[in-house]
Amino acid sequence: MSLLGFLLVLAAAVCHATWNFFVKRINAGPELVWTFSLITVVIYAPLALYFFFQMPAFTITNVGFIIGSCVLHLGYFLLLQRGYRTGDLSVVYPTARATGPMLSTIFAIVLLGEQASLQSAAGALVIIFGVLNLSGGLRVRSLEQASSLLFGVGAGTLIGSYTVWDAYAVSVLALPPLLLDYCSSLGRAILLAPLAARRTGSIARIWREHKFGLFVIAIFNPLAYILALIAMTFTPVIYIAPIREISVVLTVLLGSMLLGEGKLKARLLWSCVILAGVSLLASA
Numbered sequence: 001m002s003l004l005g006f007l008l009v010l011a012a013a014v015c016h017a018t019w020n021f022f023v024k025r026i027n028a029g030p031e032l033v034w035t036f037s038l039i040t041v042v043i044y045a046p047l048a049l050y051f052f053f054q055m056p057a058f059t060i061t062n063v064g065f066i067i068g069s070c071v072l073h074l075g076y077f078l079l080l081q082r083g084y085r086t087g088d089l090s091v092v093y094p095t096a097r098a099t100g101p102m103l104s105t106i107f108a109i110v111l112l113g114e115q116a117s118l119q120s121a122a123g124a125l126v127i128i129f130g131v132l133n134l135s136g137g138l139r140v141r142s143l144e145q146a147s148s149l150l151f152g153v154g155a156g157t158l159i160g161s162y163t164v165w166d167a168y169a170v171s172v173l174a175l176p177p178l179l180l181d182y183c184s185s186l187g188r189a190i191l192l193a194p195l196a197a198r199r200t201g202s203i204a205r206i207w208r209e210h211k212f213g214l215f216v217i218a219i220f221n222p223l224a225y226i227l228a229l230i231a232m233t234f235t236p237v238i239y240i241a242p243i244r245e246i247s248v249v250l251t252v253l254l255g256s257m258l259l260g261e262g263k264l265k266a267r268l269l270w271s272c273v274i275l276a277g278v279s280l281l282a283s284a
Contacts, residue, residue, distance in 0.1 A: 017254065019221045024255070026210045028081070031192075031196055035196070035207065037186075039218035040222050044182050047178055055176070066180060067187070072162035074192075076155055080151070083147075083154075086148070098132050102124075104160045105242065107237075108236065112168065114238050122280055171233050177225075181222045185222060242277070248274060
């Protein structure tokens with residue numbers, strides 16, 4: 001894995017942890033997804049137009065992959081924010097991020113024909129093992145934790161699906177990463193507009209009380225994925241998907257220290273295990 005690829009994925013992980021923290025802190029429903037998606041559409045419009053006019057032509061295949069990406073990402077965001085409303089950030093998020101790279105790696109090998117060395121496979125397994133233990137393992141101690149785990153696994157399945165889907169779109173079909181992600185944000189804003197029209201009061205409250213957080217999510221959410229997509233144009237998914245899990249370490253620490261979710265010492269220990277797995281994978 002090249003240094004540039006590693007730095008892009010590392011920056012993406014920091015952005016990813018940041019926007020997830022603010023989504024959990026705002027703690028709202030689909031109207032939150034619509035609001036930050038709309039802000040994203042406005043902020044990134046000039047860049048999206050630039051890349052749109054740089055495209056030689058849109059084929060049916062291009063359009064199909066853009067629509068598929070939009071549907072997968074919308075399902076992910078709705079499932080994730082519902083999980084955050086019913087469970088802990090430090091359980092839902094790590095579970096999703098453990099399931100996601102595991103499936104991404106399997107899909108990349110089976111569907112994209114990527115090759116995994118013994119060291120890279122070991123690194124990925126160490127990361128997944130660390131993430132699972134970071135969230136308390138698979139032992140269900142309460143109905144709330146069971147709900148958090150289920151939402152996490154569901155979101156992780158969508159992560160694995162859209163990662164490989166989008167990797168093919170940017171690496172084989174040569175769709176610009178920013179344009180692909182922008183179309184996803186635009187699609188979310190359009191599809192959720194009818195629901196948003198019925199929740200104007202809630203949207204006004206979110207805007208009034210969490211304006212700064214909305215702009216952080218609107219900027220960092222697409223940026224995190226655009227950076228990862230750029231890395232996917234020259235780096236195999238089997239390296240990128242697990243290394244993005246550095247965001248888990250940051251998110252769990254934010255949840256423990258700033259949201260009062262506790263268990264800081266144990267979570268620091270498993271964070272070190274995840275970082276060891278990242279080191280194995282990055283040096284493969």
